[in-house]
Amino acid sequence: MEPAHTLAAPTLFELLLQAPEAQVEALSEALDALDALSVSVTDADAQTPVEQALFGEPGLPAPKAGWQRSLVQALFASEAAACEAQQLLRAQDFFEGCEVCALRPVADTDWVRLTQTQFEPVPITPSFWIVPSWHEVPAAALQVIRLDPGQAFGTGTHPTTRMCLRWIAQQPLAGLRVLDYGCGSGILAIAAAKFAAPLVDAVDIDPVAVQTAQFNAVHNQVQLQTGLPDLAQGPYDVVLANILATPLKLMAPLLAGLVGRAGHLVLSGILERQASELQAAYAPWLSLQIADAEDGWVLLTARAP
Numbered sequence: 001m002e003p004a005h006t007l008a009a010p011t012l013f014e015l016l017l018q019a020p021e022a023q024v025e026a027l028s029e030a031l032d033a034l035d036a037l038s039v040s041v042t043d044a045d046a047q048t049p050v051e052q053a054l055f056g057e058p059g060l061p062a063p064k065a066g067w068q069r070s071l072v073q074a075l076f077a078s079e080a081a082a083c084e085a086q087q088l089l090r091a092q093d094f095f096e097g098c099e100v101c102a103l104r105p106v107a108d109t110d111w112v113r114l115t116q117t118q119f120e121p122v123p124i125t126p127s128f129w130i131v132p133s134w135h136e137v138p139a140a141a142l143q144v145i146r147l148d149p150g151q152a153f154g155t156g157t158h159p160t161t162r163m164c165l166r167w168i169a170q171q172p173l174a175g176l177r178v179l180d181y182g183c184g185s186g187i188l189a190i191a192a193a194k195f196a197a198p199l200v201d202a203v204d205i206d207p208v209a210v211q212t213a214q215f216n217a218v219h220n221q222v223q224l225q226t227g228l229p230d231l232a233q234g235p236y237d238v239v240l241a242n243i244l245a246t247p248l249k250l251m252a253p254l255l256a257g258l259v260g261r262a263g264h265l266v267l268s269g270i271l272e273r274q275a276s277e278l279q280a281a282y283a284p285w286l287s288l289q290i291a292d293a294e295d296g297w298v299l300l301t302a303r304a305p
């Protein structure tokens with residue numbers, strides 16, 4: 001078994017938010033997208049005279065996602081991930097009316113067990129799997145990325161990552177130059193290299209993600225050029241970016257400008273209801289279409305002329 005370098009940190013970090021009922025669902029989905037290990041919602045007014053009970057019919061889900069004032073607790077594997085989630089959430093339109101109550105370490109005495117039980121091998125296609133280092137490779141897995149959950153987003157368990165991976169697995173990438181913008185763990189860049197792309201750049205604003213991507217590339221026997229965003233110098237045949245909708249909108253001129261002639265732009269991290277805003281933001285350069293959808297998230301792709 002390979003050493004699981006990312007399991008060394010014994011502490012989880014809690015991001016505690018207060019949110020009005022209408023925002024709880026969007027907030028929980030976004031925390032999930034930001035690689036929270038778990039998200040739980042409780043009544044902010046519990047044990048007070050205005051406490052509300054939420055009862056569903058027996059056998060049916062609760063009638064609402066949250067209480068009038070909900071406490072949303074998300075656990076992260078690192079302080080950096082919790083801080084980044086906080087910053088990205090603050091920039092989202094649905095954060096209005098929400099507030100951050102705490103960002104603090106929480107003791108976790110059985111982190112290895114918790115992590116290992118939460119991350120099983122993930123099939124992307126019947127023959128392409130993401131497999132943690134402590135698992136045997138499933139017999140059906142002909143193409144494999146070995147990846148452990150750690151300090152950077154991207155384990156293959158989230159729909160936004162899975163949709164990008166499915167897209168990569170369907171493309172003839174031989175001879176193409178690929179950029180993974182916002183690489184996190186490097187999972188998309190590693191997949192592109194495994195699916196025959198000869199030149200792959202992976203960039204992130206978070207230096208820990210850059211390091212993690214390089215570590216994961218070495219452990220998967222692929223070559224990536226990793227670095228901070230300045231490393232990205234177009235034109236690329238494929239630009240992949242799985243970031244949230246607000247930063248993707250702001251980065252429209254930059255990302256569209258990195259795509260070469262007949263190149264592909266692949267954007268993820270976008271909720272269904274945000275697709276048209278993104279299409280409008282990129283319209284001066286590229287015509288984004290919905291190429292895939294999963295659990296309320298969409299994958300938007302465009303081909304340059």
Ligand SMILES: C[S@@+](CC[C@H](N)C(=O)[O-])C[C@H]1O[C@@H](n2cnc3c(N)ncnc32)[C@H](O)[C@@H]1O
Nearest residue numbers: 153154161182183184188204205206209242243
């Ligand atoms: C949702 S994670 C995606 C990770 C991985 N590519 C995947 O698909 O699972 C988004 C990543 O984008 C990075 N990021 C956020 N804003 C960025 C920006 N303006 N420039 C570069 N990277 C950014 C974050 O640090 C984070 O690692």
